[in-house]
Amino acid sequence: MPSPSPIEAPEHVLQLLSQLHKISLEQEAAISKTGKVMSSDVLDDLEGKQPDRAPKSEFDTLMLDKFIALDEDKCHFVYQLINATGATNVVEAGTSFGVSTIYLALAVAKTKAATGKPGKVIGTEKEIQKAETARKYWKQCGEVVEREIDLRVGDLLETLKEDLPEVDLLLLDIWSALALPTLKTVLPKLRYGAVVLADNTTSGAKGYADLLAYLRAPENGFHNTTLPYTNGFEMSVYLPKSK
Numbered sequence: 001m002p003s004p005s006p007i008e009a010p011e012h013v014l015q016l017l018s019q020l021h022k023i024s025l026e027q028e029a030a031i032s033k034t035g036k037v038m039s040s041d042v043l044d045d046l047e048g049k050q051p052d053r054a055p056k057s058e059f060d061t062l063m064l065d066k067f068i069a070l071d072e073d074k075c076h077f078v079y080q081l082i083n084a085t086g087a088t089n090v091v092e093a094g095t096s097f098g099v100s101t102i103y104l105a106l107a108v109a110k111t112k113a114a115t116g117k118p119g120k121v122i123g124t125e126k127e128i129q130k131a132e133t134a135r136k137y138w139k140q141c142g143e144v145v146e147r148e149i150d151l152r153v154g155d156l157l158e159t160l161k162e163d164l165p166e167v168d169l170l171l172l173d174i175w176s177a178l179a180l181p182t183l184k185t186v187l188p189k190l191r192y193g194a195v196v197l198a199d200n201t202t203s204g205a206k207g208y209a210d211l212l213a214y215l216r217a218p219e220n221g222f223h224n225t226t227l228p229y230t231n232g233f234e235m236s237v238y239l240p241k242s243k
């Protein structure tokens with residue numbers, strides 16, 4: 001029998017999370033051949049790596065009202081990992097309607113309380129309407145979530161360039177073509193032992209080829225494990241020789 005949920009949060013937050021995951025899965029099933037949008041060839045085709053088949057703007061338009069939330073079990077894992085490592089500064093690349101962000105905020109609130117360290121969740125979303133909806137959900141959650149989040153609206157390759165603290169954990173839940181540029185933007189701020197998580201790295205291996213090659217090149221200092229969640233969830237620990 002699987003463990004009960006590890007998430008400690010007010011009942012109304014837990015209910016909102018289940019509701020949002022449900023909507024997200026229903027949306028994904030509706031637009032994907034396989035039932036998981038990020039895993040499908042449909043997404044690979046659309047995502048802009050092959051612009052002749054679907055221009056990026058068309059893909060972005062399709063995604064404008066989609067949650068594409070990180071799977072619930074992966075959200076639980078990230079929550080556990082933040083608590084286990086005492087991470088207080090977390091960057092999320094790709095916030096969408098802010099579902100995973102709620103878990104990050106709940107965990108960071110706990111690690112800050114436990115360690116007395118400062119910290120925050122830095123979320124990033126380029127679509128203004130999505131950012132506004134995310135804020136609406138965080139407000140529904142209340143202060144416990146809302147006060148932990150610094151949402152940067154705009155292209156993350158710009159918004160993450162400046163004003164980053166030393167980062168304990170980076171969640172790459174972003175279009176695959178952006179994953180490596182995002183990692184390189186945040187890299188100077190990653191602390192020794194920081195964790196980088198990237199979603200759908202098994203099903204999306206083709207799109208992530210450059211990211212995975214970079215993470216796996218020994219000189220770049222990452223130690224990698226592909227966690228066996230649906231579609232793969234890459235966990236990389238940053239242990240460079242000279243940091």
Ligand SMILES: C[S@@+](CC[C@H](N)C(=O)[O-])C[C@H]1O[C@@H](n2cnc3c(N)ncnc32)[C@H](O)[C@@H]1O
Nearest residue numbers: 068069070094095096099100125126155156173
């Ligand atoms: C997979 S979704 C994130 C899901 C979210 N982490 C969750 O679990 O609820 C990826 C999001 O990244 C956003 N995005 C795409 N390109 C971006 C960019 N250049 N800068 C910031 N956000 C971007 C998309 O609009 C989309 O909402």
